[in-house]
Amino acid sequence: MKSFYKVLIVDDESILRNGLKHLCNWEDEGFKLIGEAANGKEALEMIKDKEPNIVITDLIMPEIDGIELAKIIKKEYPRIKVLVLSNISEFDYVKESFKYGIHDYLLKTEASPESMLPILKNMVKEIDSDDLNENKYNEEKALEDLTLDLILEKEIDEESVEKLFKYFTLENYCLLISEIYKEDDDNIGLEIIKEKIRDSIKETLVEYIKITTFIKNKIIIVINHNNHAQLKMLKDIEMVTKDIFENYEISPFILIEGNDIKRNIHYSYEEALIIKNKSIYFDKALIRKSDIKERSIKIKFDYDLFNSLIGKLDFNGCIHIIKKYLDIIKENTYMEEYDLKKFCQNLIYNALSSLENYDSELINISKKKIVLFKKIDIARSFNELVNIVIDTFKYIDDLSQNSLNSKNNSYIIKIVKDYVDKNYKDEISVATISKDLSINYNYLSYCFKNETSENLSSYISKVRVEKAKIYLEDFKIPIANISEMVGFSEHNYFSKIFKKYTSLTPTEYRRMVKINDKKR
Structure with a gap:
């Protein structure tokens, strides 16, 4: 049975449609007219139903014109060839339509078998070429799929195996x-x-x-x-x-x-x-x-030292131990890429997480963790990976140093001491002070020690002992009550701390006060 190339005629003038239908003996030329439409809207319904190979269309039509029709065909039916018929006055419009996927055009006054059939037969050659390429593509795709099945150890039938190994x-x-x-x-x-x-x-x-x-x-x-x-x-x-x-x-x-x-x-x-x-x-x-040279040397990263350096805001120290460890990893190539990248992401995560309540700028960079992690995920080389980590730590260091320099540390010490003086009776600690004053725990500890040369926890104990001395001078207050009044929940612990700072127990201290009073 002979196969034909299917043609659809689209024009709002019935006279022109009839003229095209009787232009030649279409089937003798290898074509079959599958229908006609009065506008682009009707044409699209017929294209969807009858799948023509060629559309011959007028440009100026109601509903959907020829240019809009060509746009839709190019997008949704790219294998269909479009021939535009136009009047000479519409030539600028025709030129515009070429960028929307028409394959050729013909003036309506020149629509004869001698002028139109060569154009249609050139379109046929393009259709055959497209089909050939499509078949070639399908064959290549089949070979690709079979190769993948072989690589992944999937079951392949004998016919497919034979086809693959003919290639x-x-x-x-x-x-x-x-x-x-x-x-x-x-x-x-x-x-x-x-x-x-x-x-x-x-x-x-x-x-x-x-x-x-x-x-x-x-x-x-x-x-x-x-x-x-x-x-x-x-x-x-x-x-x-x-x-x-x-x-x-x-x-x-x-x-x-x-x-x-x-x-x-x-x-x-x-x-x-x-x-x-x-x-x-x-x-x-x-x-x-x-x-690839296999080596068995494996050295653990010193997370205790790393976290200690972060606590002191010593990011240069962090950079030093990170570089040293990464050099060992590269020399021995024992860590796989996935594990190496996760390790680098964890370093950044730990640093940022410990600082994200410290400063608004550090909060902002903390929010960029996802971006940084993505950069690590797509890093192509070891050096690129190292640079991302080191540059991030340098950036954090710059931000923290700027913040340290911009803050009045003496003022911070003052508000901390005021806080302790007002709240020494309660269960306060470095953690509660950090939370209540919105100062990062690590920074608070570092700053207080740096400015006063003593730990904040020791300072709290000293304040409580000094307050206890005042209460001990009032002989009406039982010593057991005083321990609670200055923030100690256990009397024995109170006695231990009091003796640490005064070399006397609370009882000995009160006895000494009584003796001194008598001497006066």
Whole structure:
């Protein structure tokens, strides 16, 4: 049965529609008229129902005109070819319509078999070419899917296996994997990058049997080759991976060489993933198995020292121990990329979390944790990762130093001492003072010690002891009551602290006061 290319006529003038219907014997020319419409709105309903290959349309029509119709066809039915018929007075309008997807135009006064049929047959060639490319694309996509199934050890039927190995006919293979880094959820942008990478591989490695495919944002390339072509192929691989690495935000390519694709490609893939976990230590486009040197040295990070330095606001000290530890990690490459990035994120998180109640500027940067963590997630090299961490700590240090310099520390000490003087009877501590005065705990401790050369907790105890001395001079007040009056919940603890600062117990102190009174 002969197949025809389906044609739809669209014009608001019935005379012109009838003229086109009888222009020639359409079926003898390989075409079949599937209908006619009086405007773009009717045309779209028929296009949806009958799926024409070619639309012949007038420009000026009610409801939806020819240009709007061409726009919609280009967007929703890109495989349909559009031929515009126009009057000579509408030529500027015709030129405008070309950017909206029309494929050709013809003046209505020249609408004859001799002028129209060559245009339609050129459109047919484009349709056939599109179909050929579509079929080729479908075949390539099928091979990609089969290759992925083989790599991931999925079940493949015998017919598909046979099809795949009619394509992969040579003994040896190279497997390359990389990963596209994404800063957001722009899937359209990701697909564009994938196609550009696919085109680069196709154009540069044109002489090799190859498949380029993707698992989400992971790039997978399989190249089938003979031994005699290996050296040249490796040079070509180095060239194309370097070019892609320099032009796109991707991780280094991991190269695994092997033979017997059917049996071994899955193991090569697993091996490549293991190596990829260490790729961040190598600032180059292509990494081979021989680049990875296994070392067993593992040293724990000193979190106690790190947190102590943060408590003292000594961020330069933090930078020093971070650099030292990261140097050891790089030298031994024992930490995988995921763990390394999580470690760096934890350092920043700990620093910011301990300071976020301290200063408005530090609160602002604390809110940027997500941005910083994303930068770490997409860092491509070890040095880039280190720079993010160190720069963040330097920035925090600058902010904290500016804040320290801008605050009147003497004033802070004064309000703290006033607070203790008013509240010594209550259960107060460094933590409660920090909360009530909205001063960061670490900063409060550091500032008080720095300004007074004593700990705030010691100062609180001294104030309570001094107040207790006053009460002890009033012999009517029982000593047991005095301990509660100055903020001590346990009498024994009160006696212990009192003796620490006076070398006397409360009872001994009161006895001494009585003796002195008698002497007067």
